[in-house]
Amino acid sequence: MLADLKRRLCSGKNAALSALYGLPGVGKTAIAVELARDREILDYFRDGLLWVGLGINPNLLGLLGRWGTLLGLAPYEMETLTTVAALAKTLSSVIGTRRMLLVIDDAWRIEDALAFQVGGVNCAHLVTTRFPEIALQFAHDGSTVVHELSEDEGMSLLARLAPEVVASKPGEVRSLVGAVGGLPLALTLVGRYLWSHFYKDQPYRLSAALSTLQSIEELLRLTQPASASHTAMPAEAPLSSLQAVINMSDQHVAKQAQDTLRALSIFPSKPNSFPEEAALAVAHTPVETLDTLADAGLLEGSGAGRYTLHQTIADYARLQRTDTLVEERMVSFFTLFLATHATDYNALERETDNILAAFQIAYERKMSEQLLRGVVTFALYLEVRGHYSIAETQLVRARQAALDAADQAGLAFTLLHLGRIAERRGVLNQAEQLYSEGLTVARQSQLRTTLVDLLANLSEVVLNLGEYGRAEQYAQEGLDLARELGDQQRMCVLLKSLAEVIDCHGQFERGDELYREGLALAREIDDREMMCLYLQNIGAKASKRGKHEQAMPYYQEGLSLAREMRHRQRMSALLSNMGMVSTRMQHYAQAEAYCQESLSLARTIGHSVRMGNALQNLGIIERERGNFAQAEAYFQESLDLAREMGHRWLTSETLCEYGEYYLAQNKVEDAFTAFAEAYAVARGFGGQELVARALYGLARIALLKKDFVAARQQAQESLAIFExxxxxxxxxxxxLLAALENSM
Incomplete structure (x- = not known):
C-alpha cells in the first residue's frame, strides 16, 4: 500500500489527490505519518509538507491561519482575510508552483477537506477519513481502504512493541490479536500495556496483565497519550482509547442509528457477515439506517446485500445494548430462515455462524421450542458437511429441550441424529444404543417416518458390527413400512441397506437387483445423496469382479455429485474407491493422490471408518510399490482404528491385506497368523467375501508348507464363495487349484 501511495503522490500529475479511509483505529493516520517521514517523499516534495488534523468540529480559519504562518504570511496580511474561502485562495497563491505534500487528517465533512485543497499544480494532497463517501468525493479513483492486520501481521507488530512478552507467551498474545480483530490502534495499546507490565523477576505481573485483557471492557478502556501532531481528538480528551475513538463516530449519528448499531452487535463479528434482511428484522429498523451506519464507517459492506461489524466496534456496541427484544428477534428470524431454506445448503453455509449464534441465545434464554425446531432442521446439513462436533453439541441441547417439553417427536429425532454422529465417528456401540432408544420412542409414539429412518440406520450399524441377521430384519421392516407409507425417498434408503445385507450373506445376484432398483428410484426422485451411495456400491461390485474400467465412471459420477453437495464423507469414500481402481490398473501415483485426498477429508471431519479405509488402501499402494515399512505403518493405523471401533468387517479386511503384505516378503508364519485371525473374525459375523479372501490366503500358505490336502480344501471353499x-x-x-493338482 505504501509503495502504491508513494507512486501516486509522486506522479507529478496536476494536484494529485489521494485518500485513505477505514475503521476507527485501523491506522490511517499512522500510514500518513509514515509517508510524511519517508525519505523519498521528503526528497520529492522538496518545498515541504503541511499537515492539518481536522476532527469533528475544526476551527477552519484558525487551522488555515496556521498554514499561512508556516508559509510565511505576516499576521497583518491574514487579519484582512476573514473568510475560509479568502484565506484558502491566498494560501493557494502563496504556494504557487512549489512542490509540497498537503496532508488533511481525520476529515469528518467533505467541505472541511476541500477547504484545505489549496496546493498548486506541483502539489499532492492526502486525506484520511473514517467515511468512504468523503474519500470517494475527494479523491475518486485515488481512494484506498485501509484494512485491519492479519493475525501474523498483528503478531509482528506486538513483537516490535513487546518482544519478550511475545516470546514468553505466544499463545496468549495470539489470542489477543484475534480478540481485537487485528486493529492496529488496539494492538498498539495492548503492546504498550503488556510491555509496561513485563518484569523478568515478577512473572505474576505479566500473567495478571494478560488476565486483565481478557475483559472486553478493559481492552476498550486502554489508553495512550494522543499524538502531538494529531488533533482529531477533542481538546478535553487528552488520552486516546478504543472506546473514545469509536464513541466519536457513534455520537456522530442519530439515536436510531445508535440503537441499530447496538442491535447489530448481536451478530458474530468479522469475518462473519449477515444479510440485509436479517439486519433489518433483528434491529427493527429501516434500510436507510444501515446506510447511515455504513456512511459513518461503523458498518462495513461484505458483498451484495451483506454487512459485517469489526470485532472492536461490535464489542463497544454490545456493552451498551439493553433491548432484550433484539435476542428474541434474532432467534425468530433464523428459526424461520431454517424452515424456508432447509435444503438450500449454500444458503445455510453462508449463515452458519449466525444460525449458531441464534441457537446459543435460544439455549441461554431457555427458548426450548425454537431451539428444538431449529436444530431439527439444521442437523442434517451439519452432518452432510462433516461438522460433527457442532452437530453433537446442538443435538444434545435439543434432546434436553425435547425432554423438558415432553416432545416425543423431537426426542426421537435427536436420538436418531446423535446416533448418526456416533456412527460416523466410528463409535458403533454407542450409535446402536442411541438408535435403539430412538426406536423405542418412535414405536411408542407411532412416529412412523422417524421409525423408518431409525430402522435404516440401525440396520447399517449392526451390519458393520457383523450381526447380519438383525441387520436384515431391521432393513426389511423399514422397507416394508416405507412402501406402506408410499415414501419413495425412504424406500430408496432401505433398498440400499437391504442390498448391502444381502451381499454380505453372499446372495450377490439379488443384491444386484436391489441396487439397480434403488439407483433407478434415486434418479427418479433426484435424491443426489442416495445416487452417490448407489453409484459407489455398484462401482465397488464391478471392481471386485475385475471390471475396473467399468467401475470408474460410476465413481466419477458419484464424486461429481458429492462435490456439488460438498458432502465430505461421501467424497472421501468415493475417492478411496477410485484409489483402489487406480491401484488395480497399476496407476500408483494417481491412486495415491486419490487416497491421500480421501484420508485428508476423513481426518478433517473425524470419520473413523473413512480414515480406516483410506489408510488400508494407502498400505496396499505402498505394498505394491515395495515400500514395506510405509505399508506396515498404514496397515497398523487402519487396524488400530478398526479394532477401536469394533468394526469387524474393516478389521478382517485389513488383516487380509496384512497377510498379503507378509506373503510379499516371504514371512509365512506372520502371514498365517494374519489370515487365520481374519478368517476367525469374518466367520464370526458371516462376512462371506472376507471368509473367501482369508481362505485363499491360508490355502497359499498351506501350499508353501506342502500341506496339499489343506490347501485344496481351503482353495475350494474360497472358490465356491468367489464364484x-x-x-x-x-x-x-x-x-492355485490347478497347481495343486499337478503337485499331488
Whole structure:
C-alpha cells in the first residue's frame, strides 16, 4: 500500500489527490505519518509538507491561519482575510508552483477537506477519513481502504512493541490479536500495556496483565497519550482509547442509528457477515439506517446485500445494548430462515455462524421450542458437511429441550441424529444404543417416518458390527413400512441397506437387483445423496469382479455429485474407491493422490471408518510399490482404528491385506497368523467375501508348507464363495487349484 501511495503522490500529475479511509483505529493516520517521514517523499516534495488534523468540529480559519504562518504570511496580511474561502485562495497563491505534500487528517465533512485543497499544480494532497463517501468525493479513483492486520501481521507488530512478552507467551498474545480483530490502534495499546507490565523477576505481573485483557471492557478502556501532531481528538480528551475513538463516530449519528448499531452487535463479528434482511428484522429498523451506519464507517459492506461489524466496534456496541427484544428477534428470524431454506445448503453455509449464534441465545434464554425446531432442521446439513462436533453439541441441547417439553417427536429425532454422529465417528456401540432408544420412542409414539429412518440406520450399524441377521430384519421392516407409507425417498434408503445385507450373506445376484432398483428410484426422485451411495456400491461390485474400467465412471459420477453437495464423507469414500481402481490398473501415483485426498477429508471431519479405509488402501499402494515399512505403518493405523471401533468387517479386511503384505516378503508364519485371525473374525459375523479372501490366503500358505490336502480344501471353499460373487479372484484361485493338482 505504501509503495502504491508513494507512486501516486509522486506522479507529478496536476494536484494529485489521494485518500485513505477505514475503521476507527485501523491506522490511517499512522500510514500518513509514515509517508510524511519517508525519505523519498521528503526528497520529492522538496518545498515541504503541511499537515492539518481536522476532527469533528475544526476551527477552519484558525487551522488555515496556521498554514499561512508556516508559509510565511505576516499576521497583518491574514487579519484582512476573514473568510475560509479568502484565506484558502491566498494560501493557494502563496504556494504557487512549489512542490509540497498537503496532508488533511481525520476529515469528518467533505467541505472541511476541500477547504484545505489549496496546493498548486506541483502539489499532492492526502486525506484520511473514517467515511468512504468523503474519500470517494475527494479523491475518486485515488481512494484506498485501509484494512485491519492479519493475525501474523498483528503478531509482528506486538513483537516490535513487546518482544519478550511475545516470546514468553505466544499463545496468549495470539489470542489477543484475534480478540481485537487485528486493529492496529488496539494492538498498539495492548503492546504498550503488556510491555509496561513485563518484569523478568515478577512473572505474576505479566500473567495478571494478560488476565486483565481478557475483559472486553478493559481492552476498550486502554489508553495512550494522543499524538502531538494529531488533533482529531477533542481538546478535553487528552488520552486516546478504543472506546473514545469509536464513541466519536457513534455520537456522530442519530439515536436510531445508535440503537441499530447496538442491535447489530448481536451478530458474530468479522469475518462473519449477515444479510440485509436479517439486519433489518433483528434491529427493527429501516434500510436507510444501515446506510447511515455504513456512511459513518461503523458498518462495513461484505458483498451484495451483506454487512459485517469489526470485532472492536461490535464489542463497544454490545456493552451498551439493553433491548432484550433484539435476542428474541434474532432467534425468530433464523428459526424461520431454517424452515424456508432447509435444503438450500449454500444458503445455510453462508449463515452458519449466525444460525449458531441464534441457537446459543435460544439455549441461554431457555427458548426450548425454537431451539428444538431449529436444530431439527439444521442437523442434517451439519452432518452432510462433516461438522460433527457442532452437530453433537446442538443435538444434545435439543434432546434436553425435547425432554423438558415432553416432545416425543423431537426426542426421537435427536436420538436418531446423535446416533448418526456416533456412527460416523466410528463409535458403533454407542450409535446402536442411541438408535435403539430412538426406536423405542418412535414405536411408542407411532412416529412412523422417524421409525423408518431409525430402522435404516440401525440396520447399517449392526451390519458393520457383523450381526447380519438383525441387520436384515431391521432393513426389511423399514422397507416394508416405507412402501406402506408410499415414501419413495425412504424406500430408496432401505433398498440400499437391504442390498448391502444381502451381499454380505453372499446372495450377490439379488443384491444386484436391489441396487439397480434403488439407483433407478434415486434418479427418479433426484435424491443426489442416495445416487452417490448407489453409484459407489455398484462401482465397488464391478471392481471386485475385475471390471475396473467399468467401475470408474460410476465413481466419477458419484464424486461429481458429492462435490456439488460438498458432502465430505461421501467424497472421501468415493475417492478411496477410485484409489483402489487406480491401484488395480497399476496407476500408483494417481491412486495415491486419490487416497491421500480421501484420508485428508476423513481426518478433517473425524470419520473413523473413512480414515480406516483410506489408510488400508494407502498400505496396499505402498505394498505394491515395495515400500514395506510405509505399508506396515498404514496397515497398523487402519487396524488400530478398526479394532477401536469394533468394526469387524474393516478389521478382517485389513488383516487380509496384512497377510498379503507378509506373503510379499516371504514371512509365512506372520502371514498365517494374519489370515487365520481374519478368517476367525469374518466367520464370526458371516462376512462371506472376507471368509473367501482369508481362505485363499491360508490355502497359499498351506501350499508353501506342502500341506496339499489343506490347501485344496481351503482353495475350494474360497472358490465356491468367489464364484457366487463373480469375484475377480476366481481365476487366481482356479490357477492355485490347478497347481495343486499337478503337485499331488
Amino acid at each position: 457366487t460373487e463373480r469375484h475377480e479372484k476366481v481365476a487366481e484361485v482356479k490357477q
